[in-house]
Amino acid sequence: xxxxxxxxxxxxxxxxxxxxxxxxxxxxxxxxxxxxxxxxxxxxxxxxxxxxxxxxxxxxxxxxxxxxxxxxxxxxxxxxxxxxxxxxxxxxxxxxxxxxxxxxxxxxxxxxxxxxxxxxxxxxxxxxxxxxxxxxxxxxxxxxxxxxxxxxxxxxxxxxxxxxxxxxxxxxxxxxxxxxxxxxxxxxxxxxxxxxxxxxxxxxxxxxxxxxxxxxxxxxxxxxxxxxxxxxxxxxxxxxxxxxxxxxxxx
Numbered sequence: 001x002x003x004x005x006x007x008x009x010x011x012x013x014x015x016x017x018x019x020x021x022x023x024x025x026x027x028x029x030x031x032x033x034x035x036x037x038x039x040x041x042x043x044x045x046x047x048x049x050x051x052x053x054x055x056x057x058x059x060x061x062x063x064x065x066x067x068x069x070x071x072x073x074x075x076x077x078x079x080x081x082x083x084x085x086x087x088x089x090x091x092x093x094x095x096x097x098x099x100x101x102x103x104x105x106x107x108x109x110x111x112x113x114x115x116x117x118x119x120x121x122x123x124x125x126x127x128x129x130x131x132x133x134x135x136x137x138x139x140x141x142x143x144x145x146x147x148x149x150x151x152x153x154x155x156x157x158x159x160x161x162x163x164x165x166x167x168x169x170x171x172x173x174x175x176x177x178x179x180x181x182x183x184x185x186x187x188x189x190x191x192x193x194x195x196x197x198x199x200x201x202x203x204x205x206x207x208x209x210x211x212x213x214x215x216x217x218x219x220x221x222x223x224x225x226x227x228x229x230x231x232x233x234x235x236x237x238x239x240x241x242x243x244x245x246x247x248x249x250x251x
Contacts, residue, residue, distance in 0.1 A: 134206025146173015209239020
């Protein structure tokens with residue numbers, strides 16, 4: 001599938017050493033994610049595909065930003081996991097991620113990387129990428145850490161709801177979301193792929209995107225219209241598009 005993408009799009013990949021290195025790097029990190037029970041076999045290979053596209057179309061630093069999301073998400077999932085498991089609200093499969101989670105959180109970032117390569121390095125696809133990844137990190141951290149706080153309230157009505165309810169928010173969760181979003185933006189800044197202004201825009205977009213996730217969860221997921229993967233995809237798209245719009249206005 002990835003090879004056909006390289007063939008069909010007008011981006012010649014003539015450096016086979018780069019392509020080989022991208023495959024080795026992505027598969028290596030995917031393997032370690034599998035060994036440390038962060039991802040299952042489907043997550044290993046789908047994550048590797050995402051990594052190859054990020055490295056070839058954009059830069060290995062984009063892959064490292066996505067890896068930062070993986071680390072933040074894994075740490076947040078394991079935060080007080082025994083407590084969450086005892087309450088029956090822990091992530092299923094002990095937090096091990098599969099292909100649905102990989103694609104739901106990474107598809108917008110992959111599209112941004114392709115656009116970045118085809119555009120010759122425009123900063124706008126970078127904003128789309130950072131906004132989507134910051135949203136994914138903010139949503140995961142906010143949900144996993146926030147559910148260990150006091151009883152949440154529904155984002156649409158602010159009425160108390162049971163822990164683990166889609167669309168439930170807490171002050172702790174909102175703080176964790178903002179911190180995770182800022183961590184992704186800061187990672188990009190330290191890697192040299194974003195300016196300070198881009199850092200601020202991505203942080204804001206990620207925080208807003210995580211709340212879009214809660215809103216979609218309350219309005220649609222709770223009613224069975226879509227699943228968690230669909231909610232995550234909509235949220236990362238919203239966060240990415242917001243970062244893109246802010247970049248157009250302020251960069």
